[in-house]
Each structure stands twice: as structure tokens, then as C-alpha cells.
Amino acid sequence: MQLDTATYQRVLGDELRRLRKQRGWTRRDLNRRLQSDISLQTLATYELGTRQCSVVRLVEICIALDEVPHELLGRVHQRVFSDSPVGRIRIDLRKVVRDTQPELLPLRRWAKGKLAELNGHQSPDVSLDISALERMAELCGVETVDLIARLRQITGPVHEGDD
Numbered sequence: 556m557q558l559d560t561a562t563y564q565r566v567l568g569d570e571l572r573r574l575r576k577q578r579g580w581t582r583r584d585l586n587r588r589l590q591s592d593i594s595l596q597t598l599a600t601y602e603l604g605t606r607q608c609s610v611v612r613l614v615e616i617c618i619a620l621d622e623v624p625h626e627l628l629g630r631v632h633q634r635v636f637s638d639s640p641v642g643r644i645r646i647d648l649r650k651v652v653r654d655t656q657p658e659l660l661p662l663r664r665w666a667k668g669k670l671a672e673l674n675g676h677q678s679p680d681v682s683l684d685i686s687a688l689e690r691m692a693e694l695c696g697v698e699t700v701d702l703i704a705r706l707r708q709i710t711g712p713v714h715e716g717d718d
Contacts, residue, residue, distance in 0.1 A: 561686075562635055562684075562685050562686065563631065563635050564604035564605070564606075564607060565603075565604030565685065565686060565689055566631050566634045566635050566685065567601075567604060567608070567613075567627075567628075567631045568602045568603050568604035568605075569602075569604070569689060569698075570627055570630055570631055570634075571601060571602050571616060571620075571627075572602040573700075574622055574627070578620065582595050582598045582599060582602075585598060585616070585619055585620070586598060588619035588620075589615055589616065589619050590618075590619075591612075591615060593612070601616070613627075634685075643682050643683065643684050643685075644682070644683055644703055644706055644707070645680055645681070645682045645683075645710075646666075646680070646681060646682075646683065646706050646709075646710045647679055647680050648666040648670045648680070648681060649670065649679045650709050650710045650711075651666040652666045652667050652670065656705065658695050658696060658697055659695055659702075659705065660695075661691065661694040661695050662691055662694075662695055662702075665691070685699075688702060688703060
């Protein structure tokens with residue numbers, strides 16, 4: 556098993572952000588509940604997965620969020636090392652372009668551009684990895700897991716040879 560540290564950090568950050576937002580807290584609200592003095596920028600970099608968090612700092616954040624650290628890490632491990640809910644997802648660009656959900660307009664624009672690049676010479680099925688999914692979710696203003704659920708609903712299962 557290979558560990559992609561950048562992906563692991565991004566997924567951990569996504570889980571921390573999801574927990575904070577689930578509670579209806581801003582980063583400032585979370586910061587007030589922490590024992591040590593952490594800047595809002597540092598919290599943001601943890602949530603974006605651009606900065607590594609020490610084990611002790613992670614436990615402190617979990618305590619503030621009233622989250623059991625090993626349960627949080629279990630979800631991160633599941634997302635990073637299994638097919639669901641996050642990993643790689645294959646989508647049919649044509650189906651994405653035909654979708655009408657207003658929140659997914661940035662995704663439709665991207666899919667339309669990608670189809671134009673392919674110009675009918677390659678399969679309209681593409682595989683998106685975790686970082687692409689996270690960036691697209693951010694552009695669409697939805698959570699990553701929500702975007703994945705929507706993509707699965709839009710495109711359905713993709714099989715080789717489907718038109």
C-alpha cells in the first residue's frame with residue numbers, strides 16, 4: 556500500500572472542514588475552543604490540506620470539535636484507501652454537459668471545454684482523482700462528497716464501449 560501524503564492531507568482537511576461546518580462554526584469559533592493559540596490562517600491551511608498537522612494538534616482540534624480522533628482518521632483512511640466515497644470516479648462528459656443543476660455550472664463549462672478538446676477523437680469518459688474532485692467541488696460551492704454523489708447520479712455506471 557502506497558501513501559500519497561498530499562491526498563491524505565487534503566482528505567483530512569476536508570473532514571476537519573466538514574466537521575466544523577456541520578456544527579455551524581466559523582474558523583474563529585473553532586479557534587476559540589482550542590487550548591493553544593493557533594492562527595486562523597493555520598487552521599485554514601489544515602483544512603485545505605496544505606500544511607501538516609501534528610498528532611497532538613490534531614487531537615486538540617478533535618477535542619474542540621467533540622470528535623473521537625481515531626474515528627476521524629478511520630474516515631480519512633477509508634476515503635484515501637478505498638473506492639468509496641472518494642477516490643477516483645469515471646464520468647461521461649456528455650452527460651455532465653446535459654445536466655441542469657445550477658450549482659454545477661462550473662463543472663458543465665469544464666466538461667464542455669474538455670469535450671471540445673477531445674473533438675470526437677477520444678472517449679468522452681474521463682477519470683477524476685481526489686484533488687480534481689475537491690477543486691471542482693470548491694468551484695461549485697458544494698462539499699466533495701455531495702459532488703461525487705451528484706456525479707454518480709448524473710453519469711451512472713460507466714462501462715467500456717458505452718455510447
